[in-house]
Amino acid sequence: AQSVTQLGSHVSVSEGALVLLRCNYSSSVPPYLFWYVQYPNQGLQLLLKYTSAATLVKGINGFEAEFKKSETSFHLTKPSAHMSDAAEYFCAVRSEGNEKLTFGTGTRLTIIP
Amino acid sequence: ETGVTQSPTHLIKTRGQQVTLRCSSQSGHNTVSWYQQALGQGPQFIFQYYREEENGRGNFPPRFSGLQFPNYSSELNVNALELDDSALYLCASSNYRDTETQYFGPGTRLLVL
Numbered sequence: 170a171q172s173v174t175q176l177g178s179h180v181s182v183s184e185g186a187l188v189l190l191r192c193n194y195s196s197s198v199p200p201y202l203f204w205y206v207q208y209p210n211q212g213l214q215l216l217l218k219y220t221s222a223a224t225l226v227k228g229i230n231g232f233e234a235e236f237k238k239s240e241t242s243f244h245l246t247k248p249s250a251h252m253s254d255a256a257e258y259f260c261a262v263r264s265e266g267n268e269k270l271t272f273g274t275g276t277r278l279t280i281i282p
Numbered sequence: 283e284t285g286v287t288q289s290p291t292h293l294i295k296t297r298g299q300q301v302t303l304r305c306s307s308q309s310g311h312n313t314v315s316w317y318q319q320a321l322g323q324g325p326q327f328i329f330q331y332y333r334e335e336e337n338g339r340g341n342f343p344p345r346f347s348g349l350q351f352p353n354y355s356s357e358l359n360v361n362a363l364e365l366d367d368s369a370l371y372l373c374a375s376s377n378y379r380d381t382e383t384q385y386f387g388p389g390t391r392l393l394v395l
Contacts, residue, residue, distance in 0.1 A: 203383075205386070210391075211388055211389075212286075212288075212372055212386040212387050212388040212389045213325070213372065213374075213386040214386070215383065215385065215386075218383055259324050259325070261324075268315070268330045268332075268337055268338035269315070269327035269330065269338055269340060270315070270317075270325075270327060270374075270384060271327070272324030272325050272326075273324055274323060274324050275322075275323070275324050
């Protein structure tokens with residue numbers, strides 16, 4: 170079985186501050202891990218993915234995430250928040266040989282001017 | 283290269299009716315997955331189609347059914363609509379060269395009254 174837990178349904182940070190969105194996964198086999206962003210009334214856009222290559226993954230819009238097997242974590246970070254980063258962020262896991270993505274419940278990121 | 287497209291964008295139905303949602307996959311993609319995203323939740327996997335065959339199914343009843351066509355476009359059919367079927371329905375496509383990554387369309391928002 171595979172699952173993800175996103176700690177914090179709402180996160181607020183000031184413009185220019187560090188963004189940290191937490192994701193912990195559970196998977197019986199080595200996982201593929203993803204972060205997606207969803208803007209209001211839109212579909213999901215892929216931010217970045219981990220597929221067992223480098224543990225530090227860089228994505229679009231200045232985001233990055235680090236795969237830590239010992240902590241079963243895949244937290245998303247961005248050094249300096251921008252107003253345009255305000256959105257819903259979803260962490261997802263997929264196991265090799267398993268066709269489905271399993272999503273977390275999402276974290277709504279608010280940027281304070 | 284065109285992205286994933288879905289139609290219609292919005293739909294209102296009454297309980298007991300049937301609905302068909304459509305998805306055109308991204309150019310070169312032969313796999314389509316459907317997800318249901320209830321308000322305030324993460325997407326839930328409904329099923330996946332690969333080369334016109336169902337290739338995995340989530341925890342959804344048989345009244346949720348699908349088709350994939352030779353051009354890899356897809357339909358999601360829901361019979362005997364219930365109020366709880368109100369959600370955003372997302373289609374995602376992927377290709378054989380990058381099977382772990384799914385690219386999402388903008389979704390169809392269904393309201394069942």
